[in-house]
Amino acid sequence: MIDCDYTRIPFVVGIFCGTGKPSNVFDYLRQFVNELSDLLSSGITFGGRVLRVDISSFICDAPARAFVKQIKSHNGYSGCNKCRQTGNWQNKMTYPETEVRLRSDDEFETMADEDHHINRSPLTGLVKMVSAFPIDYMHLCCLGVMRKLINFWMRGKNSTRQPIRAIKAISEQLVQLRPYTPTEFARKPRELNELDRWKAAELRQFMIYTGPLVLRDTLPHDLYDNFMLFSVAMCLLLTPNISDNMVSFAQKLLAAFVKHFGQVYGKEEIVFSVHQTIHLTDEYRQYGSLDNISSFPYENYLGKIKKMLRKPSQPLQQVVKRLSEEPVCLVPPPPTQPALLHPHQEGPLPQDFRSGQQFKKVQLNNFCLAVKQGDDCIMIKNKIGIVQNIIKHSDSVFVVYKTFKHRESYFNYPCPSTNIGCFRVFDIDSCLNIDRLEVVQGKKKTKNNNFTNALRGIWKVRVLQLDGLGYPHGVLFLFCLFYFLKVILGRGHAYV
Ligand SMILES: [Zn+2]
Numbered sequence: 001m002i003d004c005d006y007t008r009i010p011f012v013v014g015i016f017c018g019t020g021k022p023s024n025v026f027d028y029l030r031q032f033v034n035e036l037s038d039l040l041s042s043g044i045t046f047g048g049r050v051l052r053v054d055i056s057s058f059i060c061d062a063p064a065r066a067f068v069k070q071i072k073s074h075n076g077y078s079g080c081n082k083c084r085q086t087g088n089w090q091n092k093m094t095y096p097e098t099e100v101r102l103r104s105d106d107e108f109e110t111m112a113d114e115d116h117h118i119n120r121s122p123l124t125g126l127v128k129m130v131s132a133f134p135i136d137y138m139h140l141c142c143l144g145v146m147r148k149l150i151n152f153w154m155r156g157k158n159s160t161r162q163p164i165r166a167i168k169a170i171s172e173q174l175v176q177l178r179p180y181t182p183t184e185f186a187r188k189p190r191e192l193n194e195l196d197r198w199k200a201a202e203l204r205q206f207m208i209y210t211g212p213l214v215l216r217d218t219l220p221h222d223l224y225d226n227f228m229l230f231s232v233a234m235c236l237l238l239t240p241n242i243s244d245n246m247v248s249f250a251q252k253l254l255a256a257f258v259k260h261f262g263q264v265y266g267k268e269e270i271v272f273s274v275h276q277t278i279h280l281t282d283e284y285r286q287y288g289s290l291d292n293i294s295s296f297p298y299e300n301y302l303g304k305i306k307k308m309l310r311k312p313s314q315p316l317q318q319v320v321k322r323l324s325e326e327p328v329c330l331v332p333p334p335p336t337q338p339a340l341l342h343p344h345q346e347g348p349l350p351q352d353f354r355s356g357q358q359f360k361k362v363q364l365n366n367f368c369l370a371v372k373q374g375d376d377c378i379m380i381k382n383k384i385g386i387v388q389n390i391i392k393h394s395d396s397v398f399v400v401y402k403t404f405k406h407r408e409s410y411f412n413y414p415c416p417s418t419n420i421g422c423f424r425v426f427d428i429d430s431c432l433n434i435d436r437l438e439v440v441q442g443k444k445k446t447k448n449n450n451f452t453n454a455l456r457g458i459w460k461v462r463v464l465q466l467d468g469l470g471y472p473h474g475v476l477f478l479f480c481l482f483y484f485l486k487v488i489l490g491r492g493h494a495y496v
Pocket of ligand 1: 081082083276
């Protein structure tokens with residue numbers, strides 16, 4: 001992948017068509033390597049200026065990475081592309097150690113670890129062959145570890161398989177969460193018996209948002225604690241700009257997760273995907289939030305390409321034709337003004353705003369606030385509130401809201417949930433408050449207070465309401481929605 005700008009969407013620079021995967025990586029990458037060599041040495045001349053080209057990262061799943069790098073597969077003894085641990089065969093390849101010697105770019109170039117390499121990669125010498133191939137958490141954590149954990153609970157060994165009534169209870173809670181799920185989530189939670197059809201985004205939603213909630217009273221403590229080590233660490237690593245201390249904390253959580261995983265599920269279950277979680281903090285240190293280097297935007301784009309096919313024959317021709325019909329525009333459209341929707345006359349209307357126009361929903365570029373469960377919870381002035389009305393008055397948009405009087409941690413292991421922006425709130429104040437929409441947007445101050453960063457203030461504080469789930473006093477659970485929305489917003493990478 002050539003990383004150009006995180007605010008842009010992927011675009012195609014080449015497509016391979018065949019009945020199987022390419023047989024020869026040198027043939028497959030020849031044109032790319034030749035062009036890349038030129039670009040790296042000469043740059044691009046644009047508008048009379050020479051622009052330098054650098055490679056940021058290659059985003060691949062494990063088999064593709066092994067193919068492009070010409071290394072042993074993730075099922076091999078020296079298959080970890082990040083460390084030199086030798087696997088331990090226990091009817092499957094396991095990597096039980098957490099204290100490991102890391103691989104380096106120089107070491108790769110000289111092929112120092114003969115057991116790791118199959119052949120010299122066509123990219124060797126052009127790019128940093130270890131650090132420019134980050135781990136993609138979509139495949140590793142969502143489709144890998146998270147699905148594996150749920151499978152243990154549903155279909156695993158007797159010691160970790162949960163009774164049918166527990167699985168049913170988890171499913172029921174997931175379904176009960178549907179009305180409270182913000183519309184920005186592409187999919188609502190669904191039952192565990194549909195697990196085999198869950199998409200990566202649904203597993204992500206479970207890993208970060210719904211899992212801590214629906215598992216708390218159903219999983220045995222040791223399994224729940226193990227899941228929480230993983231969930232909280234991932235929540236941190238999907239948050240942009242966390243402190244070095246928090247990154248170190250996430251590292252400790254993941255090392256503890258892998259060790260504890262071996263104790264509760266068996267050391268023979270510490271396979272490649274579980275092991276590689278210990279390397280994720282190094283990716284964060286290099287690239288920031290793991291969403292910056294995930295496959296999500298590309299997988300979404302692949303889905304779009306698949307939809308371009310209208311008949312089984314000549315797939316390549318069809319795709320090329322459809323792509324050529326698309327407008328070429330690599331610059332994102334500027335942010336639009338908030339769109340006010342669903343006018344009404346139902347109030348509540350504060351004293352000085354009687355002449356204002358009332359609306360039930362305000363839509364911005366990629367999110368909305370509304371007077372509706374799931375879309376009505378905001379953080380504003382460091383308080384958590386529920387939107388009561390949206391008013392246009394004197395050419396400004398105002399949000400009318402009530403706030404909760406009390407908030408506390410929802411869980412305390414492995415850290416208080418308030419540390420990761422997750423609160424249990426109760427006792428709503430009857431007072432009406434009103435503030436400009438911009439106050440909500442600008443609440444979270446960041447170094448670069450541009451539009452996207454301003455949005456984080458809202459995404460981070462959307463709340464999932466749990467009334468009717470048996471929690472006392474209308475308990476609310478705060479969702480750090482922004483983590484997920486980075487996926488929806490999409491970012492720009494050249495697509496190879
Ligand atoms: Zn490793």
